[in-house]
Amino acid sequence: MNKKTYIIVIQLVLGLAVFGAPINIITTTTDLASIASDIAGDLAVVESIASGHEDPHDLTARPSFITKASKADLWIRVGLELEVGWEPAVLRDSRNRGIQVGTSGHLDVSEKIAPLDVPTGQFSRADGDIHPSGNPHYWVDPLNGRIIAKSIAVRLIQLYPEHKDKIQGNLKAFEQKLDTKMFGTKLLSKVSGARLWWLSENGQLDDYLAKNNLTPDPDSWYAWMMPYKNAKIATYHRSWIYLLKRFNLKLAGEIEPKPGVPPSARHLTKISRNFKESGVKVILQEPFYNTKAAKKVSQACGATVVVKANCTNGADGIDDYITMLDSVLAGLRDALARK
Amino acid sequence: MKKFLGACCVLVLSALPMFADEISSAELLKQIQSLQQQMTQMKQDYDAKITTLNGRIAELENAGKAEAAKATAETKPATADSVSPETKAATVSQVDTLDDSFSDDDLYSKMNNRLGNIIPKLNQQGVQLGISSIIDTNFHHDTAKDGIGEMKGGIAGFGHHHHEGDDGHHHHHHGDKNGFNLRHIELGLTADVDPYFRGWTTLAFEDGEGTEIEEAVIQTTNLPYGLTLGAGKFMSGIGRINRQHSHTWDFMDTPLVYEKLLGGHGLRGKGIQLTWKAPTPFYLLFGAEIANGDNELFANHIGGDHLPDHDDPRLYTGFVKFSPELGDRHALQMGLSYARARHQSLHEHDHGGVLEIEALDGYNTLYGADVVYKYAGYGEKGEGDIILQGEYFFRDSDMRNHEEHESFSNRQDGYYIQALYGIAPRWRAGVRWEQVGLVNHVENHEDGDRDLGSSNRATAMIDWKLSEFSMLRLQVGRHNYAMAGGREHAWEFGIQLQISLGSHPAHDF
Numbered sequence: 136m137n138k139k140t141y142i143i144v145i146q147l148v149l150g151l152a153v154f155g156a157p158i159n160i161i162t163t164t165t166d167l168a169s170i171a172s173d174i175a176g177d178l179a180v181v182e183s184i185a186s187g188h189e190d191p192h193d194l195t196a197r198p199s200f201i202t203k204a205s206k207a208d209l210w211i212r213v214g215l216e217l218e219v220g221w222e223p224a225v226l227r228d229s230r231n232r233g234i235q236v237g238t239s240g241h242l243d244v245s246e247k248i249a250p251l252d253v254p255t256g257q258f259s260r261a262d263g264d265i266h267p268s269g270n271p272h273y274w275v276d277p278l279n280g281r282i283i284a285k286s287i288a289v290r291l292i293q294l295y296p297e298h299k300d301k302i303q304g305n306l307k308a309f310e311q312k313l314d315t316k317m318f319g320t321k322l323l324s325k326v327s328g329a330r331l332w333w334l335s336e337n338g339q340l341d342d343y344l345a346k347n348n349l350t351p352d353p354d355s356w357y358a359w360m361m362p363y364k365n366a367k368i369a370t371y372h373r374s375w376i377y378l379l380k381r382f383n384l385k386l387a388g389e390i391e392p393k394p395g396v397p398p399s400a401r402h403l404t405k406i407s408r409n410f411k412e413s414g415v416k417v418i419l420q421e422p423f424y425n426t427k428a429a430k431k432v433s434q435a436c437g438a439t440v441v442v443k444a445n446c447t448n449g450a451d452g453i454d455d456y457i458t459m460l461d462s463v464l465a466g467l468r469d470a471l472a473r474k
Numbered sequence: 475m476k477k478f479l480g481a482c483c484v485l486v487l488s489a490l491p492m493f494a495d496e497i498s499s500a501e502l503l504k505q506i507q508s509l510q511q512q513m514t515q516m517k518q519d520y521d522a523k524i525t526t527l528n529g530r531i532a533e534l535e536n537a538g539k540a541e542a543a544k545a546t547a548e549t550k551p552a553t554a555d556s557v558s559p560e561t562k563a564a565t566v567s568q569v570d571t572l573d574d575s576f577s578d579d580d581l582y583s584k585m586n587n588r589l590g591n592i593i594p595k596l597n598q599q600g601v602q603l604g605i606s607s608i609i610d611t612n613f614h615h616d617t618a619k620d621g622i623g624e625m626k627g628g629i630a631g632f633g634h635h636h637h638e639g640d641d642g643h644h645h646h647h648h649g650d651k652n653g654f655n656l657r658h659i660e661l662g663l664t665a666d667v668d669p670y671f672r673g674w675t676t677l678a679f680e681d682g683e684g685t686e687i688e689e690a691v692i693q694t695t696n697l698p699y700g701l702t703l704g705a706g707k708f709m710s711g712i713g714r715i716n717r718q719h720s721h722t723w724d725f726m727d728t729p730l731v732y733e734k735l736l737g738g739h740g741l742r743g744k745g746i747q748l749t750w751k752a753p754t755p756f757y758l759l760f761g762a763e764i765a766n767g768d769n770e771l772f773a774n775h776i777g778g779d780h781l782p783d784h785d786d787p788r789l790y791t792g793f794v795k796f797s798p799e800l801g802d803r804h805a806l807q808m809g810l811s812y813a814r815a816r817h818q819s820l821h822e823h824d825h826g827g828v829l830e831i832e833a834l835d836g837y838n839t840l841y842g843a844d845v846v847y848k849y850a851g852y853g854e855k856g857e858g859d860i861i862l863q864g865e866y867f868f869r870d871s872d873m874r875n876h877e878e879h880e881s882f883s884n885r886q887d888g889y890y891i892q893a894l895y896g897i898a899p900r901w902r903a904g905v906r907w908e909q910v911g912l913v914n915h916v917e918n919h920e921d922g923d924r925d926l927g928s929s930n931r932a933t934a935m936i937d938w939k940l941s942e943f944s945m946l947r948l949q950v951g952r953h954n955y956a957m958a959g960g961r962e963h964a965w966e967f968g969i970q971l972q973i974s975l976g977s978h979p980a981h982d983f
Binding site: 186188189190193195196197198199201202205206216219220221222223224227228229230232235246247248249260263264278282285310327328329330332333336395396397423424425 | 576577578580581582584585586588589672695696697698700701702751753754755756757795797799800802803805807848850852853854855856857899900941942943978979980981982983
């Protein structure tokens with residue numbers, strides 16, 4: 136063994152960061168990993184703790200998570216207590232002082248997100264799996280994805296100011312990619328993406344487009360959903376509210392009687408009746424929940440069951456954040472068009 | 475609005491039966507449909523007008539305020555609270571034109587401004603004290619003559635000792651009695667202390683037995699090179715179940731090998747622990763501990779009239795854990811453990827009314843190996859998950875009769891293997907097989923070297939985690955023990971209900 140290989144072996148064994156080594160970013164979920172790798176580009180190696188197949192709330196802390204966490208330069212989490220069942224143990228056992236809560240190596244991207252479902256007044260665990268800081272499934276709203284990207288870019292620039300231009304360029308590219316998917320290039324050539332998002336956020340986008348005689352490109356997410364404004368959608372878990380709000384769809388209710396509580400046969404009968412009366416068109420749920428209940432309800436109320444991953448890598452071919460959204464929205468569009 | 479009311483009147487009137495008599499039903503239907511269309515149109519117009527009006531009102535009201543807020547935002551860009559909802563309405567109406575001065579930064583800062591009023595300040599980790607309590611209750615029935623606790627105590631070669639240790643703690647039989655049992659109430663407190671330490675305590679309140687400190691640990695958080703130093707009273711890192719609190723066990727009871735070699739509480743005590751997580755691409759942890767010996771079966775101190783006094787600490791341990799990378803769904807961890815302690819025991823023999831005291835002094839050495847494999851299934855809430863786990867311990871006890879210098883040496887071992895499977899969301903079924911005394915060599919000057927034979931137990935359980943905070947468990951066990959007077963059998967049945975109050979727990983592997 137020559138000296139060079141010896142050094143490499145030492146480096147491998149000790150796992151030490153050598154000069155010029157890429158930034159190690161560990162995210163709790165696959166969507167954060169997808170966005171983070173778009174923002175960091177070739178500056179970083181990005182890995183996710185969750186695989187995308189499972190409910191990120193129900194992960195068990197494994198030794199491999201600890202290994203990943205201990206080598207991280209930046210740890211990114213969804214927050215709002217999504218990871219509360221395992222993240223504290225992983226961070227503690229990683230012994231990585233740079234990524235503990237409150238350090239610059241720990242980024243909670245929920246900090247810049249306006250949460251929905253923040254409980255007000257009296258609440259207790261008798262209400263099921265409650266999240267006192269708000270509903271944590273916010274990444275399924277593409278505007279929140281844009282804000283996540285911005286938060287990651289800001290933190291990376293703070294940590295690595297020497298890469299500022301590159302990171303900003305990557306952010307711009309991500310924003311453009313997302314905006315194009317949402318509104319289409321033609322509309323974006325007339326109005327900035329930022330303005331369109333802001334109008335959408337304030338519920339004024341449709342009026343604005345009508346007033347100025349504009350339309351989103353036919354193959355954009357916004358155009359897909361526009362004909363189905365206020366269509367009634369039911370979901371299994373209360374995990375799609377951000378997406379429904381963004382696309383002006385109405386949440387008719389959940390199959391779960393309370394968050395995290397499985398439905399009884401009696402409850403299913405009751406909601407089937409309710410859904411039928413209120414004209415629910417689609418029941419949307421993630422693949423990691425059993426579809427038995429949704430199928431039963433759909434047979435009784437005539438709605439279409441749409442099973443879509445809400446996480447990158449949650450199903451075959453769902454390789455990144457934008458593809459995930461694309462697949463969910465295409466699924467909704469097709470199911471709504473069936474009526 | 476007048477037009478809207480008028481339309482309503484017409485609709486109501488046209489629906490009246492006397493009018494219906496005069497016009498055909500098809501015409502009526504047509505009329506109603508056109509009226510409905512008119513109404514929808516009017517409602518849309520009306521909504522649009524209101525939206526515009528609201529915008530204008532907000533604009534007028536906040537023309538001045540917006541300027542002020544802009545100034546504040548410039549001086550304190552990060553303070554979201556400084557922007558009131560009214561100014562937000564104003565900024566909304568301002569963008570109602572086609573000019574393209576609205577940038578990405580505007581979007582992000584405006585979105586950020588919305589947060590102040592919504593987000594509760596919950597980023598208090600390190601300030602918040604995590605408080606949790608476990609209530610663990612069960613119904614137990616067994617067919618053992620004097621109760622299963624007494625029967626376990628009589629397993630040949632693993633006899634118990636009716637003595638008080640130097641801490642005055644009298645050993646009581648573990649194991650539940652027939653009927654309803656309230657096992658200890660556990661109260662846990664945990665918090666980050668400062669930039670250097672974290673700490674936690676676990677107190678166990680036993681009905682009629684007083685309070686016991688299960689753990690009181692001060693641990694460093696800021697040592698370099700993957701080192702962590704702990705002090706206080708802690709559960710030793712040897713083995714796997716040893717450092718688990720009873721509420722995290724997969725069965726109602728602790729494995730026999732622990733109970734017989736280390737006692738019902740496992741190996742724990744006051745001392746210091748140093749662990750090092752190696753910076754390897756796989757999980758590798760080394761640990762060493764020095765502790766007072768507070769364990770009645772493994773590291774006891776009696777002293778007094780019959781035995782010499784030894785200073786603490788008398789217990790030394792070392793362990794290593796290794797976990798290879800196996801991908802997303804598989805996790806495997808293996809461990810090796812070693813412990814050695816100065817140990818004393820005092821036996822009283824009744825020789826025809828004459829009480830003979832056998833006072834022993836020497837060393838106990840423990841070797842252990844543990845393995846756990848977990849598979850994460852494709853189902854919801856644990857459905858399809860698999861856990862396979864096993865531990866083996868070998869204890870070498872090298873004791874001498876203190877006054878007569880006669881050798882008493884025991885070599886004994888035991889193991890358990892268990893398998894659990896997630897049969898449905900939140901439901902698990904599990905089986906466990908255990909043996910103690912595969913090696914059960916007991917050697918003393920009177921009886922020479924004997925092998926006292928092995929004892930075993932087979933257990934099956936099914937548990938249902940109703941939520942993350944409550945669990946119901948059913949367990950059946952079959953005991954088959956080598957006792958002093960021959961083999962004895964017993965059945966055991968239990969229903970356990972366990973709840974946790976307070977903080978959401980973060981589970982270890």
